[in-house]
Amino acid sequence: MKINKHFLDLQDSYLFSTIAKKALAHIADNPDANVLRLGIGDVTRPLPKVAVDAMTAAVADMGSASTFRGYGPEQGYPFVREAVQKYYAAKGVELTADEIYVGDGAKSDIGNILELFDRDNNIIIPDPVYPAYVDANIMAGRTVHYVNGDEGNGFLPMPDSVGVKPDIIYICSPNNPTGSVYTREQLKAWVDFALENNAIILFDSAYECFISDKSLPSSIFEIEGARKCAVEIATLSKMAGFTGVRCGYTIIPHELEFEGQNIGKMWMRRQATKFNGISYIVQKGAEAVLTPEGLAQCRENIAVYMENAKTIATTMADLGIWHVGGDNAPYIWLKCPQGLSSWDFFDKLLSEAHIVGTPGAGFGVKGEGYFRLSAFNSKENVLEAMKRIKEIL
Amino acid sequence: MKINKHFLDLQDSYLFSTIAKKALAHIADNPDANVLRLGIGDVTRPLPKVAVDAMTAAVADMGSASTFRGYGPEQGYPFVREAVQKYYAAKGVELTADEIYVGDGAKSDIGNILELFDRDNNIIIPDPVYPAYVDANIMAGRTVHYVNGDEGNGFLPMPDSVGVKPDIIYICSPNNPTGSVYTREQLKAWVDFALENNAIILFDSAYECFISDKSLPSSIFEIEGARKCAVEIATLSKMAGFTGVRCGYTIIPHELEFEGQNIGKMWMRRQATKFNGISYIVQKGAEAVLTPEGLAQCRENIAVYMENAKTIATTMADLGIWHVGGDNAPYIWLKCPQGLSSWDFFDKLLSEAHIVGTPGAGFGVKGEGYFRLSAFNSKENVLEAMKRIKEIL
Numbered sequence: 111m112k113i114n115k116h117f118l119d120l121q122d123s124y125l126f127s128t129i130a131k132k133a134l135a136h137i138a139d140n141p142d143a144n145v146l147r148l149g150i151g152d153v154t155r156p157l158p159k160v161a162v163d164a165m166t167a168a169v170a171d172m173g174s175a176s177t178f179r180g181y182g183p184e185q186g187y188p189f190v191r192e193a194v195q196k197y198y199a200a201k202g203v204e205l206t207a208d209e210i211y212v213g214d215g216a217k218s219d220i221g222n223i224l225e226l227f228d229r230d231n232n233i234i235i236p237d238p239v240y241p242a243y244v245d246a247n248i249m250a251g252r253t254v255h256y257v258n259g260d261e262g263n264g265f266l267p268m269p270d271s272v273g274v275k276p277d278i279i280y281i282c283s284p285n286n287p288t289g290s291v292y293t294r295e296q297l298k299a300w301v302d303f304a305l306e307n308n309a310i311i312l313f314d315s316a317y318e319c320f321i322s323d324k325s326l327p328s329s330i331f332e333i334e335g336a337r338k339c340a341v342e343i344a345t346l347s348k349m350a351g352f353t354g355v356r357c358g359y360t361i362i363p364h365e366l367e368f369e370g371q372n373i374g375k376m377w378m379r380r381q382a383t384k385f386n387g388i389s390y391i392v393q394k395g396a397e398a399v400l401t402p403e404g405l406a407q408c409r410e411n412i413a414v415y416m417e418n419a420k421t422i423a424t425t426m427a428d429l430g431i432w433h434v435g436g437d438n439a440p441y442i443w444l445k446c447p448q449g450l451s452s453w454d455f456f457d458k459l460l461s462e463a464h465i466v467g468t469p470g471a472g473f474g475v476k477g478e479g480y481f482r483l484s485a486f487n488s489k490e491n492v493l494e495a496m497k498r499i500k501e502i503l
Numbered sequence: 504m505k506i507n508k509h510f511l512d513l514q515d516s517y518l519f520s521t522i523a524k525k526a527l528a529h530i531a532d533n534p535d536a537n538v539l540r541l542g543i544g545d546v547t548r549p550l551p552k553v554a555v556d557a558m559t560a561a562v563a564d565m566g567s568a569s570t571f572r573g574y575g576p577e578q579g580y581p582f583v584r585e586a587v588q589k590y591y592a593a594k595g596v597e598l599t600a601d602e603i604y605v606g607d608g609a610k611s612d613i614g615n616i617l618e619l620f621d622r623d624n625n626i627i628i629p630d631p632v633y634p635a636y637v638d639a640n641i642m643a644g645r646t647v648h649y650v651n652g653d654e655g656n657g658f659l660p661m662p663d664s665v666g667v668k669p670d671i672i673y674i675c676s677p678n679n680p681t682g683s684v685y686t687r688e689q690l691k692a693w694v695d696f697a698l699e700n701n702a703i704i705l706f707d708s709a710y711e712c713f714i715s716d717k718s719l720p721s722s723i724f725e726i727e728g729a730r731k732c733a734v735e736i737a738t739l740s741k742m743a744g745f746t747g748v749r750c751g752y753t754i755i756p757h758e759l760e761f762e763g764q765n766i767g768k769m770w771m772r773r774q775a776t777k778f779n780g781i782s783y784i785v786q787k788g789a790e791a792v793l794t795p796e797g798l799a800q801c802r803e804n805i806a807v808y809m810e811n812a813k814t815i816a817t818t819m820a821d822l823g824i825w826h827v828g829g830d831n832a833p834y835i836w837l838k839c840p841q842g843l844s845s846w847d848f849f850d851k852l853l854s855e856a857h858i859v860g861t862p863g864a865g866f867g868v869k870g871e872g873y874f875r876l877s878a879f880n881s882k883e884n885v886l887e888a889m890k891r892i893k894e895i896l
Contacts, residue, residue: 111620111624111670111671111701111702111703111761112620112621112623112624112670112761112762113619113620113621113761113762113764113766113769114618114619114620114621114622114769115621115762117619117764117769117772118764120772123775150573152573152574153573154571154573155568155571156565156566156567156568156571157565157566157571159566161565161566162562162563162565162566165562165565165784166559166562166563169555169558169559169562169784170555170559172549172550172554172555172558172747172748173549173550173552173554173555174549175548175549178547178548178549178550178744178747179747180543180545180546180547180744180746180747181545181746181747182747214607214778214779214781215778215779217776217777217778217779218777218778218779221776221777221778222615222777225507225642225643226506226507226510227504227505227506227507228505228506228507228508229507230505231504231505242776242777245772245776246776246777249618249772249773249776250618277504277505278504308504309504310504351571351573353573353574353779354565354571354572354573354574354575354782354783355565355782355783355784356779356780356781356782368504368505368506369505369506369508371506371510371511373506376506376507376510379510379513379642380642382516383610383614383635383638383639383642384610384611384614384615384635384639385607385608385610385611385614386607386608386610386611386746386749387749388607388749389747389748389749389782389784389785390747390748391558391562391748391782391784391785392782392784392785
């Protein structure tokens with residue numbers, strides 16, 4: 111049996127394991143230090159009450175003969191898809207419920223959807239970005255072309271930096287790790303570029319719920335023409351604190367066709383063959399957080415994180431440190447002070463301030479010299495961390 | 504953008520949708536008939552109480568700041584993997600917890616694991632069998648070679664019927680749809696054959712919990728040599744009634760290597776890139792059903808289904824109808840009486856006895872002329888169905 115040799119082209123990712131190891135060693139050497147973690151991209155606040163109530167009731171349903179549910183639809187129960195439909199309608203995006211495909215999270219869908227596409231396509235991926243995009247393509251033997259983020263473009267690369275005929279274009283806005291958000295005009299340029307080149311956009315909207323500036327688009331489908339060139343991959347992970355509950359959804363407009371094939375139908379066929387839907391219990395939780403009451407509870411959690419983000423961004427501004435993000439995203443992306451490399455700044459923060467952050471170099475070549483701070487923590491911890499950073503810089 | 508044209512090689516599967524349409528039409532024409540469904544491969548009894556209790560507590564954990572859990576390990580929490588480890592130890596199979604990979608179900612893992620293997624491998628699949636094996640390979644552009652089940656081999660094809668150099672061998676035992684189970688000696692022949700040919704066995708053990716004859720193997724790892732050639736894909740769907748809860752696991756022994764690459768490490772890399780683990784809530788339910796108390800509750804449900812299976816098999820024997828399965832599996836695979844085709848017998852059962860079954864032709868070419876009856880129903884319904892079948896035949 112022959113293995114898929116493209117796996118040998120993957121670079122081992124030691125980013126988070128190295129961070130964990132260094133943090134543990136530091137704790138061992140400094141047992142009395144209160145180490146603060148601003149490195150993680152994971153929520154810290156408990157689930158909204160509506161989700162707890164709905165999932166408790168759903169578990170009870172499963173324990174009773176009259177309400178028990180076995181296999182559900184691979185695409186997700188209509189009650190969840192209709193809840194997503196309403197969530198989008200409220201931001202002015204009209205979808206039909208059968209354009210929405212419920213899954214176990216954005217990471218799964220954004221990786222698995224590549225199966226619908228020929229290996230011989232040119233892949234366009236921003237740098238720096240969420241590392242799973244690159245790895246999923248390398249595994250399949252695809253060639254990745256990068257578009258570079260930098261201070262000049264505010265870490266929002268535009269189509270003019272694409273040097274090849276594009277086929278598959280990844281866009282993550284608000285961006286992980288930089289927190290930058292494309293404007294409507296910028297996204298329109300990407301949509302036009304995709305349409306001109308018969309390319310598909312894979313739009314990762316994982317952080318859309320943090321957009322407070324209503325002039326910024328929180329869905330690619332707010333942009334004219336996107337229904338003919340884009341898929342949107344979304345999640346309740348950050349919006350509703352579902353990172354450990356697992357629920358996302360992918361939107362594929364009916365119009366989306368390439369080479370005469372309907373992408374939604376292809377995805378349905380893929381999912382029906384290799385997926386059996388997500389837990390009924392989780393789907394009831396998802397339905398609940400998308401009600402007006404649920405959304406209000408989600409917004410309370412989001413407000414705490416965004417106050418933290420503001421605190422961090424303000425501190426960077428006070429210190430004269432170049433940064434983006436933090437206003438419409440839970441991440442602040444900063445230039446390492448004193449010309450330090452990403453890892454040198456990591457070591458300095460850890461050893462001098464007992465703070466764990468994330469080296470920008472872990473998100474791509476263009477991340478070197480930059481650093482990500484996350485707002486996912488308590489208000490008290492973030493205030494204390496900012497105090498310490500001011501003291502050491 | 505170029506699509507994956509192998510999707511065009513897939514045949515549209517109308518099996519279950521055609522069954523549903525015909526059943527609905529029959530109900531419309533016969534509004535007073537009590538239509539009995541013996542076609543589904545889905546459990547009907549509610550979850551064991553231990554699972555309900557554990558998941559209720561887990562939901563509460565997620566609603567409280569001190570017990571909230573965000574992202575879990577992609578491989579599954581150690582508490583579930585250790586519970587699976589003990590479940591296998593009880594049947595004499597020693598595993599380490601890190602050889603166990605928790606996922607959202609067998610269908611996902613059995614499809615996704617193909618990504619680890621080169622496209623240019625010879626795939627060996629039994630006919631008839633669960634249709635997802637074939638479709639997952641066709642989608643990836645692989646060539647499938649069939650080994651045929653028939654009355655002569657009791658629908659348990661053996662290695663001597665493989666006509667090509669094998670690379671990837673699917674085994675489903677107890678088999679879906681036939682309910683046949685390989686003996687220890689037969690499985691040993693497959694393991695030896697795989698080792699001789701440097702092939703990998705993908706062993707689907709979805710129905711292992713229905714094996715009552717303790718001389719039959721319920722895991723491929725009961726067979727000497729299997730740790731060097733096999734992956735086992737298992738699920739709590741049928742064992743614990745988790746079809747709507749979603750939890751399975753895949754076992755990859757440390758020794759499993761091809762071309763110098765460790766298959767477990769490759770799978771971990773695949774999962775870490777395209778998967779984020781399953782719901783903490785579901786994992787707590789899985790842990791609970793694998794305790795001694797949970798297993799006892801599962802066995803109560805299984806006993807009901809197996810009593811139904813016995814009722815069906817006995818009826819077929821009384822009627823002189825050739826059949827297999829039903830003794831160590833929840834399916835009875837029978838030869839359609841009166842020389843009828845699979846679909847003609849379906850129509851006869853539906854129109855004359857108001858019973859919905861599954862035409863064997865839906866599971867492969869060699870299923871034509873055969874029929875699957877399922878034990879997943881209430882005792883009363885199965886008794887009534889058998890009474891009706893006796894009346895019409």
